[in-house]
Amino acid sequence: MNNKTFVENYYISRKKGNSVKWQRGRKENCLPMWIADMDFKDDERVIKALQDFIAEGDYGYTNLPQDYYKVFCDWHERRNSVSYQPEWIRFTKGAVDAMYQVIYSLTEEKDGILIATPLYPPFKATIKECGRKVYESRMINNDGYFTFDYKDIERKFKTGKIRMFMLCSPHNPVGRVFKKGELEELFDLCQRYKVLICADEVHSDIIMPDQQFIPALSFKKYRNQIITITAASKSFSLAVFSHCHVIIPNKKLRDKFIAYQRHMHCGSVNAFNALPTYYNFKYGEEWLDSVNNVIYENYDYLREKLSPYFEMTTLEGSYLLFLNLGPYNKSDSAAKYLKEECQLLVNAGETFDKDCKDWVRINLATSPANIKKAVKALKKIVKD
Secondary structure, three states: OOHHHHHHHHEOOOOOOOOHHHHHHHHHOOEEOOOOOOOEOOOHHHHHHHHHHHHHOOOOOOOOOOOHHHHHHHHHHHHHOOOOOHHHEEEEOOHHHHHHHHHHHHOOOOOEEEEEEOOOOHHHHHHHHOOOEEEEEEOEEEOOEEEOOHHHHHHHHOOOOEEEEEEEOOOOOOOOOOOHHHHHHHHHHHHHOOOEEEEEOOOOOOEOOOOOOOOHHHOHHHHHHEEEEEOOOOOOOOOOOOOEEEEOOOHHHHHHHHHHHHHHOOOOOOHHHHHHHHHHHHHOHHHHHHHHHHHHHHHHHHHHHHOOOOEEOOOOEOOEEEEEOHHHOOOOOHHHHHHHHHOEEOEEHHHOOOOOOOEEEEEOOOOHHHHHHHHHHHHHHHHO
16 A cells, blocks of 8 residues: 555554653653654554454463464565574563573673674663673764774674674664675674674564665574574564564574573463564565555655755664754753754664764654654754
8 A cells, every 4th residue: 555545544643542652752742753663553454363362361371373483484584585493483572681581591791792883772781781791893984874893893803702793683773774795794703703693683674665684594604603583573563562582593502592591481482472473474564565665755755854954874774763963963962952942752862872962863653744743843953
């Protein structure tokens, strides 16, 4: 369906409900464009399937649907040309929970873990809280197009202190969908220096129309050192359902992860939380393609109207745009300035990197009408 029809059918006003994003907006009298969820309701067939399950009234101990693994693996094969085996898959309650479990089970206390910044804050926080040492490699910014600094990464690997590289792909907040050559160069360094790769791919279904996502595990050469974290939570805005997959082909690593889960009693799967993922992978493909088209339209409009004034990332994947207010920022935090001057709630750039106080992260997974309001508000500071 076209974008106008999709928005008319699926956009929902969340102002009066319990939405974290919109409750804060209401409280602070701002347009909320911060936290990473969508303002679109799910496909009707998914809603109907969940309603039917609830109507049955059987809420006892429940297994996953018999074809759950087939539906999951077929989705990733069809969308991203990557093959997963059911025995590789373990479950957690979410992506951040998965990070904790991967770090605790597969690294030792005081091991070094490298991240490429700016980066979604829980990566750094999780590493610290697990008692590991954070190493950072700042990405190279070419007018909003961020790439890895391979020389810096190799320098840090040469110290012998790095046990794991935590990859965010597509990248949050810089919106990159890394190309095959970029990933090969990174993975080759990891292989050479015996560094594990933990790839967070939870945004892998939100891909702009001119891009192709390349999963880490599609590289068979490096498969034995890769752990992938993936979920449908961003794809279909399922934050209320805590359900995530950890995919580990290497049996030795997988056995260590399973042993940790058993020790902590945290490896069981909640079948009800898994159902929205299952039904969306069965019925939600057209819905997802429409969402991606709306996000791209929003990005295209915002870029057309604001790029003469602001540096911004080249959005290839995710619905999160990183934007630099530069000289227009009159505060120690661009996010604070936008809240006070424009009544816009966005994520503060300094939470992704301490030197990004002029940057903000903007959520584009909303109606074009809200994007137009945000553009009008941002233009206000240009005029002022």
